[in-house]
Amino acid sequence: PQAMKIKIGKATASRDVRVTVSGWVHRLRVQGKDMMFVVLRDGTGFLQCVLTGRLCHTYDALTLSTESTIQVFGTIKKVPAGKNAPDGHELIVDYWKVLGKAPSGDDAFTNKLNKDSNPDVLLDNRHLTIRGETASAVLKMRALVLQAFRAFYQSTGVTEVNPPLMVQTQVEGGSTLFSFKYYGEDAYLTQSSQLYLETVLPSIGDAYTISESFRAEKSHTRRHLSQYTHIEGELGFITFDDLLDHLEQMITFVLDYVFADELGKTLMAELNPDFQRPKTPFRRMKYVDAIAWLKEHKITKEDGTSYEFGDDIPEAPERRMTDTIGEPILLTRFPAEIKAFYMKRCGDDKRVTESVDVLMPGVGEIVGGSMRIADHDELIAAYHREGLDPAPYYWYTEQRKFGTCEHGGYGLGLERFLAWLLNRYTVRECCLYPRFMGRCTP
Numbered sequence: 001p002q003a004m005k006i007k008i009g010k011a012t013a014s015r016d017v018r019v020t021v022s023g024w025v026h027r028l029r030v031q032g033k034d035m036m037f038v039v040l041r042d043g044t045g046f047l048q049c050v051l052t053g054r055l056c057h058t059y060d061a062l063t064l065s066t067e068s069t070i071q072v073f074g075t076i077k078k079v080p081a082g083k084n085a086p087d088g089h090e091l092i093v094d095y096w097k098v099l100g101k102a103p104s105g106d107d108a109f110t111n112k113l114n115k116d117s118n119p120d121v122l123l124d125n126r127h128l129t130i131r132g133e134t135a136s137a138v139l140k141m142r143a144l145v146l147q148a149f150r151a152f153y154q155s156t157g158v159t160e161v162n163p164p165l166m167v168q169t170q171v172e173g174g175s176t177l178f179s180f181k182y183y184g185e186d187a188y189l190t191q192s193s194q195l196y197l198e199t200v201l202p203s204i205g206d207a208y209t210i211s212e213s214f215r216a217e218k219s220h221t222r223r224h225l226s227q228y229t230h231i232e233g234e235l236g237f238i239t240f241d242d243l244l245d246h247l248e249q250m251i252t253f254v255l256d257y258v259f260a261d262e263l264g265k266t267l268m269a270e271l272n273p274d275f276q277r278p279k280t281p282f283r284r285m286k287y288v289d290a291i292a293w294l295k296e297h298k299i300t301k302e303d304g305t306s307y308e309f310g311d312d313i314p315e316a317p318e319r320r321m322t323d324t325i326g327e328p329i330l331l332t333r334f335p336a337e338i339k340a341f342y343m344k345r346c347g348d349d350k351r352v353t354e355s356v357d358v359l360m361p362g363v364g365e366i367v368g369g370s371m372r373i374a375d376h377d378e379l380i381a382a383y384h385r386e387g388l389d390p391a392p393y394y395w396y397t398e399q400r401k402f403g404t405c406e407h408g409g410y411g412l413g414l415e416r417f418l419a420w421l422l423n424r425y426t427v428r429e430c431c432l433y434p435r436f437m438g439r440c441t442p
């Protein structure tokens with residue numbers, strides 16, 4: 001009889017008709033001579049397939065191993081949901097065949113690689129470990145979260161652009177630039193698309209990009225990658241408070257989107273069942289108050305001295321504060337000295353800037369943003385203070401001559417957002433093939 005070709009995700013809708021499904025053998029259980037249970041995986045879900053009688057007696061059946069690809073034919077029946085029948089369906093197989101064999105026994109990758117394997121060995125074999133339930137769930141969530149961000153921008157009338165990633169200017173300081181030869185000229189991999197986003201405001205209005213950014217981070221931490229996915233937005237004719245509101249609305253929208261989605265709900269229950277949606281409005285805290293908080297809690301620098309106004313708050317104390325407070329923090333008004341040259345100063349206190357970091361429990365900073373200097377001469381002065389030659393930035397600074405506007409924006413690290421949402425220990429688990437110092441393979 002005819003069989004309808006389906007993906008496992010469509011199993012519920014295909015009950016009681018003859019179907020065919022192709023996929024990878026995720027789990028295999030042999031029960032006596034006449035019964036085999038194969039949990040099949042095709043990237044859209046898992047389906048338990050039941051093989052009985054002569055279907056279990058062939059050479060292929062007797063030598064079947066996990067991760068082999070097979071094609072099965074049969075009828076989908078409703079059963080009580082359980083570990084093997086995750087969505088409450090199983091396929092009663094009437095015919096099947098092997099498409100591609102995988103190594104078995106000691107050579108099966110599940111026998112060579114497990115949670116206790118050396119992390120470097122796991123990363124060398126990431127092309128195989130991404131087949132695991134957790135890794136694939138994280139990748140699915142990543143795709144859903146990207147969709148959620150795009151839906152947010154669409155709902156607020158912000159337009160997507162794709163700025164160049166090979167550039168000849170820096171944004172976030174010279175020490176983390178990756179440089180390369182561009183037809184014999186010096187060039188860099190971009191650290192941020194911010195400057196380009198600023199230039200499109202007069203063209204397409206409020207804009208965003210979801211692009212890769214590159215940072216030569218010469219240290220190993222839980223939250224630093226050499227390449228990461230950067231979600232950056234830039235908004236014209238706004239105030240600093242508008243920017244803070246926008247960030248809060250964006251994060252709330254993305255969470256609402258994920259939890260309104262069936263797959264999103266399922267994956268959240270799997271990956272981070274204890275996740276608490278943050279209360280709004282988010283706590284807003286000034287940098288000076290963070291310094292005071294660290295003093296009050298006797299959190300000091302490594303040499304035992306206390307943090308003072310003007311000090312950068314490094315990763316460890318930042319995370320301790322955020323973890324202790326236990327909710328999102330919009331940390332604002334950082335001193336100009338520790339922030340980027342382009343940031344606008346506060347009207348009521350010129351020592352500090354209209355800048356914001358969004359801090360999340362477990363991760364710390366996931367967003368960095370600010371209002372930008374809108375005045376041309378003030379911006380040029382900021383370049384000189386930074387020791388930067390403004391000439392190569394003519395296309396950026398000239399915006400201020402051709403009809404300037406108050407504007408601001410931010411960058412959100414997607415992997416850090418996911419590490420927070422999915423309670424992952426490191427951002428390395430939140431991207432496909434992580435790049436960090438010492439690793440550029442696979």
Ligand code: 4AD
Nearest residue numbers: 192194215224225228232366367368409410411413
């Ligand atoms: O705070 P950052 O450096 O800000 C900027 O790049 C701005 N130009 C963005 C803008 O205003 N358009 O980086 C923004 C965010 C950080 O908060 C963090 O989430 C992420 O990018 N990030 C990294 N993520 C992973 N690995 C790294 N090495 C990262 N560096 C920054």
Ligand code: MG
Nearest residue numbers: 357365367368
């Ligand atoms: Mg930052």
